[in-house]
Amino acid sequence: MLAALLALAAPASDARADDPPGADESVPSERALEALVTEADRDASGDDDDESAADESAPEAPRPARPPDRAVPDYDGLPERGDDAGDVLLWTARVLTSPLYLVSEFVLRRPIGWALTELERHKVIEHLVSFFRFGPNNEITLMPTFLYEFGFQPSIGIYGSWDDFLFDHNHISIHGVYGGDDWLSGTIAERVEVADGSYIGARLLARERPDYVFGGIGPDATDGQRARYGAVRLEPVLWSSVRYWQSSDLQWELRYRSIEFQDRSWGDEPSVLERAMETGQEVPYGYLTGYEAVAAEITVDVDTRTPGAPPEGGARLAVHAGVHGAFGGLPELDRWVSWGGSGTLAADVLGGHRVIGITADAHLISPLGDSNVPFTELVELGGSRGLLPGYRAGDIQGFSAVGLLTHYQWPIWAFLDARLYFGTANAFGRHFEDFDVELLRLTFGLEIAPRFPVIDAPFTFNFGFATETFERGTDIDSFRIEIGARDAL
Incomplete structure (x- = not known):
């Protein structure tokens, strides 16, 4: 750079011949200018390299820190929501179940x-x-059946049905049962589907069996030994069921019943008359003569649940009433009214169609005037349809009955549901006249049954227990197991 400046300051001694005359000799020559530019570029390049090296060696400036997050303003001014009563009850239910x-x-x-x-x-x-x-559309069914219930005579049978028999939506079925020469049953039934889920039908039942149970009447029915008897029964029925919303329906039934009793023991248990002679207990009304009876009954059922669906939450309220008359061998014409109802609340609190519910029942038989009621027409608490399913049918009967049952139900197959149940109930006198909480009994067990109640010969499984009254310590008093096809034609 210094040499270039000196060259500019020195006088030009090598002027070319083609320079114009009179040119100023103090103006630098072209070569000097080129040398100056070259030197300047070299120096500039060196300066850039020095600056680049300085930049690389210099420490990087620290980045500014991220400001802290701003707190979310409390727009509504309300306190934070904690667990409410519903949350507590839900977790309590999950723990208990x-x-x-x-x-x-x-x-x-x-x-x-x-x-x-x-x-x-x-x-x-x-x-x-x-x-x-x-059949072309599998409309004909023919299959064997069996039924075993502990404490009763087992049976085998044959079941047959024909869909769309003679015309569309007409279903006919038969069920024959054999449990020995003294255990015979035959049922024929027909129903016509008049609308979706609505039917009108008729059935005829003829049955003889030797092993019916009579325990007693009222809250202390099981004090003494159970007695046995045989019976011959004939029962034609006309019925109708009209579904009007969800699983809600209106049902009515007209029935004639004829019963002839046979005094006979079964196994180690005495007959009804033998027990009466041994213990002095009164022979139940209608047993010595048999009877005939007619009845007209109606049931109104309001159910929010989906028909035929897996177990689900919902509510159900059903009320029923009927008028009855008995004659044929009785001292006089007896008349009475049957009435009552039940209510159910259920919730799928565990998910997956695992439903917990509670059902309350109350049923009454009210004689008219001075009439009496044959013992087989009283409220029945035992058996699969009773309020104490841990007892056998016939163990406990009464003029009135009340019960409260909790149940846990879930699907185990496409058409089968299982139910665990635990409850309390008992039979009492007319209009609950001797009701006392200390006289209630407990029942608990497991039941497996088809989801569709319209099946004529449904499979059933019941494994249950029942106890003495609270007053007597609720000791186990009955064990019941039933498996097979129960005749429900």
Whole structure:
């Protein structure tokens, strides 16, 4: 750079011949200018390299810190929401029902589900259905049945049905049962579907069996030994069921019943007359003569749940009333009214159609005037349809009955539901005249039944217990197991 400046300051001694005359000799020559530019570029390049090196060696300036998040303003000024009563009750219900869940999930549902899945995977059910069903559209069914109930005579039978018999939506079915020469039953039924879920039908039942049970009447019915008797029964029925919303329906029934009793013991248990002679207990009304009876009954059922669906939450309220008359061998014409109702609340609190519910029942028989009522027409608490399903049918009867049952229900197959139940109930005198909480009994057990009640000969399984009254310490008083096809034609 210094050499270039000196060259500019020195006089030009090498002027070219083609320079114009009179040119100023103090003006730098072209070569000097080129040298100056070259030197300047070299120096500039060196300065840039020095600055770049300085930039690389200099420490990076720190980035400014991120300001802290601004607190969310309290726009509504309300306190934070904590667990409310619903949350507490929900968790309480889950804790209390956890034993039910463990039993139902790992003892019942999974083993049964595995067995049914294996049967379906190997097409066993499909082969059975195709074996027992006939016709172009599988409209004819013919299959064997059986029924075993502890404490009763077992039976086998044959069931047949024909869909669309003679005309569309007409269903006819028969069920014959044999349990020995003194245990015979035959039922024929027909129903016509007049609208979706609405039917009109008729059935005729003729039955003789030797092992009916009579325990007693009233809250202390099981004080003495159970007695046995036989009976011959003939019962034609006309009925109708009209569905008007969800599972809600209106039902009516006209019935004639003729019963002739046979005084006979069964097993180690005495007959009714033998027990009366041994203990001095009164022979139940109508037993010595038999009777005939007619009845007209109506039931109004309001149910929010979906018909035929897996177990779900909802509410149900049903009320019933009927007028009855008995004659034929009785001292006089007896007349009475039957009435009562039940209510159910259910919720799927565990999810997956695992429904917990509670049902309250009250049923009464009210004689008119001085009339009496044959003992087999009283409110029945035992059996699968009774308020104390841990007792056998006939163990406990009464002029009135009240019960409260909690139940946990869940699906175990496409058409089968299981139910664990625990409740309290008992029979009492006319219009609950001797009701006392200390006279209630407990019942608990497991039931498996089809989801569709319209099936004529449904499979049923019931494993239940029942106890003495609270007053007597609620000791186990009855054990009941039933499995097979119960005649429900």
